[in-house]
Structures are given as structure tokens and as C-alpha cells.
Amino acid sequence: xxxxxxxxxxxxxxxxxxxxxxxxxxxxxxxxxxxxxxxxxxxxxxxxxxxxxxxxxxxxxxxxxxxxxxxxxxxxxxxxxxxxxxxxxxxxxxxxxxxxxxxxxxxxxxxxxxxxxxx
Amino acid sequence: xxxxxxxxxxxxxxxxxxxxxxxxxxxxxxxxxxxxxxxxxxxxxxxxxxxxxxxxxxxxxxxxxxxxxxxxxxxxxxxxxxxxxxxxxxxxxxxxxxxxxxxxxxxxxx
Numbered sequence: 001x002x003x004x005x006x007x008x009x010x011x012x013x014x015x016x017x018x019x020x021x022x023x024x025x026x027x028x029x030x031x032x033x034x035x036x037x038x039x040x041x042x043x044x045x046x047x048x049x050x051x052x053x054x055x056x057x058x059x060x061x062x063x064x065x066x067x068x069x070x071x072x073x074x075x076x077x078x079x080x081x082x083x084x085x086x087x088x089x090x091x092x093x094x095x096x097x098x099x100x101x102x103x104x105x106x107x108x109x110x111x112x113x114x115x116x117x118x119x
Numbered sequence: 120x121x122x123x124x125x126x127x128x129x130x131x132x133x134x135x136x137x138x139x140x141x142x143x144x145x146x147x148x149x150x151x152x153x154x155x156x157x158x159x160x161x162x163x164x165x166x167x168x169x170x171x172x173x174x175x176x177x178x179x180x181x182x183x184x185x186x187x188x189x190x191x192x193x194x195x196x197x198x199x200x201x202x203x204x205x206x207x208x209x210x211x212x213x214x215x216x217x218x219x220x221x222x223x224x225x226x227x228x229x
Contacts, residue, residue, distance in 0.1 A: 045158065045209075058217060059217075094164070103173075104209075106154070110163060
């Protein structure tokens with residue numbers, strides 16, 4: 001079955017760190033652009049980061065310098081390392097697949113993992 | 120604040136049609152493909168439209184997309200109660216070097 005499963009969310013204090021994982025099955029993360037999207041409570045969707053097939057990355061200004069996207073091809077897993085967390089990072093985090101040649105469209109999403117930043 | 124503007128809400132009776140606009144600029148919609156997503160709270164977003172007007176396998180033809188200049192539109196015909204959800208447009212922004220989502224539109228079936 002083709003799917004994405006996120007794990008790693010939880011309650012973390014401001015200034016803390018957390019690593020989210022996104023395990024893929026049924027396809028190779030290395031063959032696709034992979035992205036993270038979040039939704040804060042009561043807010044809309046916000047793009048966070050992308051990693052391209054060649055390993056090049058982009059980040060939203062709101063997380064640049066604090067978050068790092070990466071992948072482990074041997075584990076077919078995408079990661080988001082989140083450091084210096086702030087209250088405004090509280091959100092459901094989704095990983096998504098962006099197939100090359102698909103016009104920057106996210107055709108497969110995980111179910112999301114909740115991150116709560118609070119003391 | 121998003122660079123793509125959508126109406127906060129639209130509504131119509133079952134069986135009717137709604138359209139959702141997405142207004143951007145030359146750095147995003149004007150030069151890039153637009154996608155549309157349906158999002159029900161507590162679930163994963165679903166891709167409805169990609170490359171402005173193409174539907175992924177399994178998406179009914181009640182959903183349609185179009186683009187003109189720096190704006191895009193999602194149309195939903197034959198409205199059903201199951202269509203009640205939030206809808207987002209999205210595209211890459213060359214100036215921001217970032218993907219941007221629209222502000223989101225809540226569809227209500229009266």
C-alpha cells in the first residue's frame with residue numbers, strides 16, 4: 001500500500017528540540033520531492049520545507065535556521081529536525097509527496113502528527 | 120499572511136454549484152501551475168486539481184479548475200453534503216522561493 005506515516009510529535013517546552021519522522025511505503029522518497037506542511041490550531045495550511053531528489057532543500061522564512069529537512073533512503077523515511085521551538089510552531093505537521101513532473105502538487109499525504117510547544 | 124487570497128467562505132444548496140477564487144501575482148500563479156486541496160478537519164488533505172485543471176485518478180468531474188493570468192478558480196458542481204470542507208489553492212512562488220497556500224475557503228452546503 002502506498003502511504004506516509006508520521007511519528008514523533010508531542011509536547012515540548014519552548015526552546016526545545018523534536019524530530020519528526022515520515023515513513024514511506026509503496027514508493028521511494030528518494031525519487032520524489034518530499035515536503036512538510038503544518039496547520040496551527042484554527043489556521044490554514046502552511047508550507048514548511050521541501051527536499052528535492054538531489055538533496056537540495058528550501059524552507060519557509062518562519063522556520064529557516066531552526067528546522068532541517070532530511071531523508072534516509074535506506075529507511076525510506078523523511079525527517080524534520082525542529083530546534084529552538086516556539087509557541088507559534090504548535091501545529092499538526094503533515095508530510096507529503098510531490099512527484100516530479102506533477103506541477104508542484106502534493107498527491108499523497110500522511111495523517112499528521114501533533115506538535116505542542118508549551119511550558 | 121498568505122500571498123494567495125481566497126474568500127473565507129462560500130455556500131450553496133445541495134445540487135448547486137460553487138466557485139472559489141484564488142488571487143495571486145506574477146511571481147506565483149502568473150507563472151506557475153496551481154493545485155487545489157480539500158481538507159476535512161482531523162484528516163489528511165486531499166489533492167483535487169493539479170497543473171491548473173487536471174484531476175487525479177478518483178476525483179470526480181464535479182470538481183474543475185481553471186487559471187487566467189494571476190488568478191485561479193475551483194468549481195464544484197452538484198454540491199453534496201460530503202463536500203463540506205476547507206479548500207486551499209497552492210503554488211510555488213518564485214520571489215519567496217517557497218510554496219504558498221491560499222488563505223482557505225470553507226464550503227458550506229445549506
